[in-house]
Amino acid sequence: MSAAEFLGTAPRLSAFATPLLTIDASATAHNVDLMAKWLASRGLEIAPHGKTTMAPQLWRQLLDAGAWGITLATGWQVQLARSFGIRRILLANELIDPVALRWLGKELADPAFDFACWVDSVEAVELMRTGLVGAARPVDVIVELGSARTGARTVQAALAVAAAVEAAPELRLAGVGGYEGSIGHDRSPAVIEAIQRYLADIVSVHDAIHWGQKPLVTAGGSAYFELVAEGLAPLAGSATVVVRSGAYQIHDEGFYAGITPLAGFRCAMHGWARVVSTPEQGLAILDGGKRDFPYDEGMPSTEFGPIEKLNDQHAYLRGGGVDVGQVLRLGLSHPCTAFDKWRIIPVVDDADADDPAVVDLIQTYF
Numbered sequence: 001m002s003a004a005e006f007l008g009t010a011p012r013l014s015a016f017a018t019p020l021l022t023i024d025a026s027a028t029a030h031n032v033d034l035m036a037k038w039l040a041s042r043g044l045e046i047a048p049h050g051k052t053t054m055a056p057q058l059w060r061q062l063l064d065a066g067a068w069g070i071t072l073a074t075g076w077q078v079q080l081a082r083s084f085g086i087r088r089i090l091l092a093n094e095l096i097d098p099v100a101l102r103w104l105g106k107e108l109a110d111p112a113f114d115f116a117c118w119v120d121s122v123e124a125v126e127l128m129r130t131g132l133v134g135a136a137r138p139v140d141v142i143v144e145l146g147s148a149r150t151g152a153r154t155v156q157a158a159l160a161v162a163a164a165v166e167a168a169p170e171l172r173l174a175g176v177g178g179y180e181g182s183i184g185h186d187r188s189p190a191v192i193e194a195i196q197r198y199l200a201d202i203v204s205v206h207d208a209i210h211w212g213q214k215p216l217v218t219a220g221g222s223a224y225f226e227l228v229a230e231g232l233a234p235l236a237g238s239a240t241v242v243v244r245s246g247a248y249q250i251h252d253e254g255f256y257a258g259i260t261p262l263a264g265f266r267c268a269m270h271g272w273a274r275v276v277s278t279p280e281q282g283l284a285i286l287d288g289g290k291r292d293f294p295y296d297e298g299m300p301s302t303e304f305g306p307i308e309k310l311n312d313q314h315a316y317l318r319g320g321g322v323d324v325g326q327v328l329r330l331g332l333s334h335p336c337t338a339f340d341k342w343r344i345i346p347v348v349d350d351a352d353a354d355d356p357a358v359v360d361l362i363q364t365y366f
Contacts, residue, residue: 003361011358013348018274018327019288019313021342024351025359027268028058028249032065034264035248040066042229043236047071047090047218049246053339055362056084062249069114071244075100078115080365082107090142090218091117092179092244094124094150101131109136116140116174116216120151125164125171132170140174141165142216145205147198148182158205175216175239176205180224187259195224199231206235215239222247226261247335254298254333269338270351271300271330273315275322284322286315288330292341298333340366 001009013022039046045068050059054077059070069088072078075097078089095101095117107113119125119141132139143165144151145158152158158176165173180198184191199219206217217235220228220243232241247256251265273288289310293300300307300315307330308316315330322328329351332338339345344363348356 007358007360013272013346013356013358015358016272016346018272019286019292020272021292021332021338021345022270022272022351022356023250023345023347023362024266024268024270025347025349027251027266027351028061031249031251031265031268032061034262035245036065038262039243042233043241044229045240045242047088047242047244048249049073049092049221049244050081051077052246052336053250053362054080054364054366055339055345056081056086056365057360057362058249059084059086068240068242071246075103079103082113087112088114089116090242090244091115094118094120094144096124096127096131098127098131101128101135104139105132105135107136108139114140116142118142118144118150118177119161119165119171120144120146120158121161122164125161125168129168129170135170138170138172140172142175142177142218143173143205145176145178145198145202147178147180147194149179151178155201155204155208159208162205162209173209173211173215174213175218176202176209177216177218177242178202179221179244180219180228181221192227195227196231199228203232203234206239211238216242218242218244220244222256223259224261250335250338252297252333252335253301253331256334267331269332269335271332271338273328273330275317275324275326275328276314278320278322278324282318282320284317284320286317286328287313288315289313293330294332294334294337294341296334296337300330300332302328302330304328339364 047069049071051073071090180195217239222245250268253267271293273286276287277285305319346358347360
């Protein structure tokens with residue numbers, strides 16, 4: 001059957017085998033609405049990071065809710081987004097691959113395509129110039145100020161990159177930005193202070209450049225976006241300030257649940273696994289593992305306790321209280337490494353129902 005034909009049968013979650021990942025439709029709608037209201041109250045734009053889900057259907061939900069654009073991480077992800085008609089894309093990465101640059105140069109013949117990517121060195125500027133010979137129009141670039149990952153390491157270095165961009169006819173200096181999430185992994189005072197200093201440096205780079213047009217200033221992952229809102233607030237009138245949080249649409253019951261600055265998000269992803277063995281007292285083995293569920297930012301959890309460890313296709317639950325054949329709902333951490341394990345993900349109307357109705361099927365493109 002086609003997806004539409006299958007959905008026409010009014011399937012329930014019990015129609016699916018385990019292991020399984022599902023998306024809760026009511027939770028994603030709630031999360032997207034909550035974030036849209038938060039942004040609107042602060043005069044901010046958002047280009048959610050699409051690599052979180054790599055699901056154009058979910059990108060469309062974000063755009064329909066008012067997202068300024070979609071952020072992506074690689075050249076091939078940009079190509080995919082273009083094949084689905086996405087018109088405004090931020091590539092939060094350096095783009096120096098000659099194959100990708102040749103494709104981009106031709107794609108820019110579409111005047112409706114709004115694209116910008118990062119650049120963090122004079123060497124990258126020169127490689128872009130070489131790869132963009134014959135491009136339909138100059139490529140907008142964002143000078144990236146960095147800290148722990150890519151990005152010019154000082155304000156002075158970033159300004160030198162900006163000067164090189166302004167001297168390159170193949171490029172157009174469109175803004176300044178970066179990513180604060182690599183500075184830390186918690187909300188300790190030291191991490192908060194480091195992020196605030198970093199954001200102040202982004203403002204300094206912006207202020208030191210004479211802009212010929214309204215620039216774009218961008219930062220903001222899913223963990224510290226309120227600090228970005230505060231730190232970049234002085235630029236709200238002179239620049240378009242864009243945050244790039246991507247995980248809020250799905251949220252989780254682990255890392256992001258513990259660090260998000262905005263209360264009220266609901267976890268929209270759940271794992272489902274079946275108890276296949278209780279080989280000894282207090283140990284249950286489930287039929288889902290590393291191939292099925294994320295584990296890099298915390299192990300899955302159940303109402304009977306946390307999963308102790310994962311193999312490729314098995315999970316270990318200690319404590320007892322479950323029976324062979326019983327299906328358990330798993331709380332998961334980190335949507336960015338959940339979606340890449342599934343090609344098609346059922347969407348349920350309410351994950352808390354006894355046997356949720358499946359109302360859609362989401363296809364991923366990893």
